[in-house]
Amino acid sequence: xRTWRRFFSHWQGWLGLGLVSFFIVVATLAxxxxxxxxxxxxxxxxxxxxxxxxxxxxxxxxxxxxxAAGQIDVFYSVVWGTRAALRFGLIVAGSAATIxxxxxxxxxxAGGRGSAITLRITDAFLAFPVLAGVWLFQLVMxxxxxxxxxxxxxxxxxxxxxxxxxxxxxxSWMPYARLINTGITRLKTAEFVLxxxxxxxxxxxxxxxxxxxxxxxxxxxxxxRDIGGMVILEAAFVFIGLSSGGPWAEMLVNNRNWIIGVAxxxxxYWWVYLPPTIALILFGIGWNLLGDGLxxxxxxxxx
Amino acid sequence: xxxxxxxxxxxLLIVPVTLVIITLVLYGFAMLVPVEERAQVYWPxxxxxxxxxxxQYQKIIARIIxxxxxxxxxxxxxxxxxGNLVRGEWGYSTNLRVWVFExxxxxxxxxxxxxxxxxxxxxxxxxxxGVLASRYHRGRVDHxxxxxxxxxxxxxxxxxxxxxxxxxxxxxxxxxPGRLSSSIEAxxxxxxxxxxxxxxxxxxxxxxxxxxxxDALLHLVxxxxxxxxxxxxxxxxxxxAGMIEESGKEYAIAAQARGVSxxxxxxxxxxxxxxxxxxxxxxLSAATLVTGIYVAEIIFNFKGVSELIGGAVQTHALxxxxxxxxxxxxxxxxxxxxxxLDILQAILDPRLRERIxx
Numbered sequence: 001x002r003t004w005r006r007f008f009s010h011w012q013g014w015l016g017l018g019l020v021s022f023f024i025v026v027a028t029l030a031x032x033x034x035x036x037x038x039x040x041x042x043x044x045x046x047x048x049x050x051x052x053x054x055x056x057x058x059x060x061x062x063x064x065x066x067x068a069a070g071q072i073d074v075f076y077s078v079v080w081g082t083r084a085a086l087r088f089g090l091i092v093a094g095s096a097a098t099i100x101x102x103x104x105x106x107x108x109x110a111g112g113r114g115s116a117i118t119l120r121i122t123d124a125f126l127a128f129p130v131l132a133g134v135w136l137f138q139l140v141m142x143x144x145x146x147x148x149x150x151x152x153x154x155x156x157x158x159x160x161x162x163x164x165x166x167x168x169x170x171x172s173w174m175p176y177a178r179l180i181n182t183g184i185t186r187l188k189t190a191e192f193v194l195x196x197x198x199x200x201x202x203x204x205x206x207x208x209x210x211x212x213x214x215x216x217x218x219x220x221x222x223x224x225r226d227i228g229g230m231v232i233l234e235a236a237f238v239f240i241g242l243s244s245g246g247p248w249a250e251m252l253v254n255n256r257n258w259i260i261g262v263a264x265x266x267x268x269y270w271w272v273y274l275p276p277t278i279a280l281i282l283f284g285i286g287w288n289l290l291g292d293g294l295x296x297x298x299x300x301x302x303x
Numbered sequence: 304x305x306x307x308x309x310x311x312x313x314x315l316l317i318v319p320v321t322l323v324i325i326t327l328v329l330y331g332f333a334m335l336v337p338v339e340e341r342a343q344v345y346w347p348x349x350x351x352x353x354x355x356x357x358x359q360y361q362k363i364i365a366r367i368i369x370x371x372x373x374x375x376x377x378x379x380x381x382x383x384x385x386g387n388l389v390r391g392e393w394g395y396s397t398n399l400r401v402w403v404f405e406x407x408x409x410x411x412x413x414x415x416x417x418x419x420x421x422x423x424x425x426x427x428x429x430x431x432x433g434v435l436a437s438r439y440h441r442g443r444v445d446h447x448x449x450x451x452x453x454x455x456x457x458x459x460x461x462x463x464x465x466x467x468x469x470x471x472x473x474x475x476x477x478x479x480p481g482r483l484s485s486s487i488e489a490x491x492x493x494x495x496x497x498x499x500x501x502x503x504x505x506x507x508x509x510x511x512x513x514x515x516x517x518d519a520l521l522h523l524v525x526x527x528x529x530x531x532x533x534x535x536x537x538x539x540x541x542x543x544a545g546m547i548e549e550s551g552k553e554y555a556i557a558a559q560a561r562g563v564s565x566x567x568x569x570x571x572x573x574x575x576x577x578x579x580x581x582x583x584x585x586x587l588s589a590a591t592l593v594t595g596i597y598v599a600e601i602i603f604n605f606k607g608v609s610e611l612i613g614g615a616v617q618t619h620a621l622x623x624x625x626x627x628x629x630x631x632x633x634x635x636x637x638x639x640x641x642x643x644l645d646i647l648q649a650i651l652d653p654r655l656r657e658r659i660x661x
Contacts, residue, residue: 120317120320120321120324121324123317123321124320124321124324124325125324125325126587126590127321127325127589127590127634127637127638127641128325128328128590128630128634128637129590129591129592129593129594129630129633129634129637130590130591130593130594131593131594131597131633132593132626132629132630132633132634133630135612135616135626135629135630136329136332136333136626136627136630137332138619139336139621139622139623139626140332140333140335140336142619143336143337143621175587228457229456232457232459233594235459235461236459236460236461236594236598239459239461239598240461240597240598240601240616241616241617242616252461252462256465277458277462280457280459280462281454281457281458282457284456284457284458285453285457288453288456288457289453
């Protein structure tokens with residue numbers, strides 16, 4: 001309980017938790033906040049008015065945030081974008097963390113040469129730029145997803161897991177492995193672990209009951225920060241054309257010409273790009289602050 | 304051997320191991336691409352791919368597959384490819400219509416100049432702002448620092464870039480995209496201007512044309528900020544956290560009790576112990592630099608190596624030679640940055656070099 005008191009004793013924790021819960025609530029209530037045309041099959045975008053009208057319409061009573069290019073309802077996409085962002089962040093960061101924690105735990109427990117080899121591979125992956133990885137994955141996977149799907153590819157296509165997600169998972173697990181590896185190597189010779197071992201505890205019990213719970217807190221902090229970070233990274237990849245992505249990023253790409261604005265005033269068409277940008281930034285800040293709060297609570301030494 | 308030299312040698316020996324692991328993964332991936340597409344990586348130099356009819360092209364592809372053993376087992380193919388990499392045979396980009404290796408070679412000074420300025424900005428600035436924030440811990444400086452760092456980590460780099468274009472180029476006319484203004488570009492391309500290094504800022508000084516240097520520097524401001532924002536926040540945060548922890552340790556308190564000035568404690572004692580993790584954080588963010596560099600080069604029309612895959616990314620062309628070439632180039636770039644930061648760390652932190660002797 002001391003942990004939670006520490007978490008709530010700083011504004012970072014409060015604000016982070018508040019922002020994250022706000023996004024979760026909006027994502028859950030999306031069908032009520034911004035009703036789609038077809039409730040059974042809601043799309044990421046809703047067209048209001050004639051598609052051929054070129055100029056974005058400013059906010060009005062009917063459309064709280066106006067429309068973007070192609071008469072897309074901005075408010076609708078921002079609201080439904082929370083679902084895509086949460087899904088993306090949770091799947092990517094969660095899978096990366098799981099892989100990293102397992103690799104770190106097993107190698108840390110094994111120690112010796114096994115640990116050294118795992119750390120070498122981890123370091124090699126750390127030197128690999130995600131951007132190049134995402135592009136290669138995209139090149140290789142997209143044709144495979146289409147024609148003659150193998151079971152793995154069929155599963156990925158079915159569950160809507162894009163090449164970007166796979167690539168980001170493949171190149172984000174390393175920090176977790178390092179953190180856990182260090183933690184477990186240090187704890188392995190602690191007295192309570194040796195005591196448990198001498199009482200006959202098995203390998204699995206030692207790792208999952210004693211070693212992991214006592215070394216996992218930095219990984220949890222990193223996970224919280226990564227959930228926001230991954231969504232922002234995805235937006236960058238969508239923007240440079242590497243892939244398609246969530247509604248927030250797609251709106252920014254489709255409307256990038258309005259960002260420059262008219263005659264050097266970037267605010268001329270503010271409603272077109274500011275709402276998705278602010279949503280993205282708040283999403284990143286929210287998870288970041290939550291991570292900070294967790295850090296204060298779980299690793300009080302860092303304060 | 305002096306300990307520092309020993310340390311550097313050891314770090315250098317790790318580089319090939321890392322390269323082998325990464326290239327293994329890379330080629331493993333490339334093997335998933337249909338063999339006909341993969342053949343462009345092996346395109347022979349003496350045949351101009353643009354001057355062929357479709358039938359001739361097909362014949363050459365079949366010949367490459369046969370002669371280069373593209374249906375051989377993985378280890379043999381991998382070693383073949385590795386040999387080609389070392390010899391500078393990086394294949395032909397069907398999308399850009401250039402030889403990949405020559406393209407990278409020609410463009411790399413541009414990217415290196417941008418990277419160098421970004422690294423030279425974010426490491427010292429990150430350390431100094433981290434120190435300042437920790438000295439005024441929970442004060443106004445600290446709070447504004449934390450706010451800025453949050454924004455730097457949460458604003459996507461391309462939004463930052465577009466906003467900067469809108470404000471500083473379209474609005475205020477302070478900076479412009481591109482690498483040089485067109486009038487200066489003409490000077491830089493003229494025969495009298497000798498390209499010593501390929502770095503416009505340095506070449507301007509060496510040629511006695513400070514106007515070129517000034518123009519190049521002005522054009523570097525926006526891309527450098529976009530590249531450096533995220534790693535700056537990372538380094539500064541680690542420095543701040545480390546400084547706060549170190550200043551509470553007994554040696555710092557003892558120094559304070561002896562009457563050592565606060566400034567001396569910070570710059571001579573606690574900072575020395577914090578530099579190591581801060582530089583490690585910088586080295587670890589080297590790989591993310593590549594994304595920033597790509598975004599900056601595309602947005603600001605800064606003609607660097609990123610354009611190697613830029614066009615293919617837009618059209619989703621299956622340009623496997625360019626993709627592999629870009630991956631290899633960026634890995635080497637990251638490894639060089641990491642190595643330099645590691646060496647810097649060993650120079651600054653004697654514990655690192657001593658540990659190897661122990």
